[in-house]
Amino acid sequence: MDAEVLIAGGGPVGLYMAAALLQEGVSVKVFEQRQTRNRHTRAIGIHPPALEALAGVGVAAPMVQEGVPIRTGLAVSGGKTVGTMEFAAVSRDFPFVLALPQFRTEQLLEERVTELDSGAIIRGANVTRVRDDGGTVTVEVESGAGATRRSATAALLVVADGARSRLRSALQVPVAGRTYPDHYLMGDFDDGTHYGNKAVLFLEPEGIVESFPLPGGVRRWVVRLGQAAGPAAGPHDLAQLVRRRTGFLPDTSSNSMLSAFSVRSTIARRTVTGRAVLLGDAAHEISPIGGQGMNLGWLDARELLPVVCAALAGRPTGSQLREFEKRRQKAAVLARRQAEVNMMLGRPLPSQLLGIRTAAIGAAAAIPAVNRWAARRFTMH
Known part of the structure; x- marks a missing residue:
């Protein structure tokens, strides 16, 4: 075999899975289609349970x-x-949500994988086909815009593309999808506020503004926008929206990232199919509002790790895989519900109704037990 485990996708979830397996002495090959890393990826929030998982592969500290x-x-x-939420009680080791751009998160994970095996990651490689003979799994890999084709064989395949x-389509895995009437424009600017290291949710009649x-x-x-942003939307448009709703005017000359997105969710009806397992967004795409998606993928991988090791050791794992699939699908549904609540709280309302909703949020935040419960839910505990 080319490796014991093949991983399709070298994003944050695939790289974490590779590092965790390599630490257990499992040989791995990671196939990543991109030659270079995307600096405009959206994910920035890392929740305490995910930090605990990342600590296990030696990257949480950096x-x-x-x-x-x-x-x-x-x-x-x-x-x-109108309300304050403290994260001090959510974790002993990581009593906070960590903000770090995804491209840097990926760099640190890749450095760890390379430290464990300098040849584990293969860039410019697109996995296009899968053949499972019941004993091994073989994939076809295209490199150089399809000019070169090769195959690779392993005991197991992790799909994190x-x-x-x-590959989810190639494996004929059905999905359950939803679309939402929620559209967003976001960007990064020099911080001209007085909020320091605090996250702020501006609850305004025209819709929410989030700031991190x-x-x-x-x-x-x-x-939040009333309709999908057009292709001409730029930093000036975002800055003016922020100013109108919050009073703060970001410096457009300092803009370093701009992205527009509309929200949908997709949950695979199966995450285990033969010798292939779906992880991360391949298994469940969750609304970015609330920052759960990347974290959910890491927690998938952490739970899958002992099952993979047991399977490679020749121990029966059928029931473990079924339980893994059941638990992770339940976690995905819970995350989707939380994201739906987050989006609902940010939708526009007439001033009178907004005042009622805002007062309710403030009253709930003032009750310590409710505040602690909400903080734990928000941080994926």
Whole structure:
């Protein structure tokens, strides 16, 4: 065999899975279609349970050193703070949500994988076909825009090739999808606010504005739109929306990332099929609002790790795989529900109804037990 485990997709979930397996002495090959890393990826939030998993492969410490630990979240409406959420009680080791751009998260994970096996990652390689003979799994890999084809064989295949997974389709895995009336425009600018390392949700009549600190004195702004952003939407448009709803005007000359997205969710009806297992967005695409998707993939991988090791050791794992699939699908459904609540709270409302909703949020935040419960739910506990 070319390796004991093949991994299709070298994003954050595939790289974490590779590092975890390599630490257990399992040989791995990671096939990643991209030659270079995308610096405009959206994910920035790393929740405490995921940090605990990342600590297991030795990358949590450098991530915390570089990232911004968000220990407090504020709800603001009409320029006034109406609620505060503290994360001190959510974890002993990581009492915060860590803000770190995804491209840097991927770099640190890739460095760890390379440290464990310098030849594990193969870039410019697109896995196009899968053949499972019951004893091994063989994939066809295209390199150089399809100019070169090769095959690779392993005991198991991990599919982590993203929300638009081609391999999920190739494996004929059905999905359950939803679309939502929620559209967003977001971008990163120099931080001109007084909020420091706090996350802020501006609850305004035209819709929510979310704001998060990032390393290097940068702040991310996420604005809900009434319709999908057009192709001409730029930093100036985002800055004006932020100013109109919050009073803050980001410096457009400092813009370092801009992205528009509409929300959908997709959950695979099966995550285990023969000798292939789907992880991350290939198994469940969740709304980015709430920052759960990447974290959910890491938690998938952490739970899969002992099952893979047992299977490679020749121990029966059929029941373990079924339980894994059941638990991770349940976790995906829960994450989707949480994201739906997050989006609902950010939708536009007439001023009178907005006032009622805002007052309810403030009243709930003022009850310590409710505040702690909400903080744990928000941080995926």
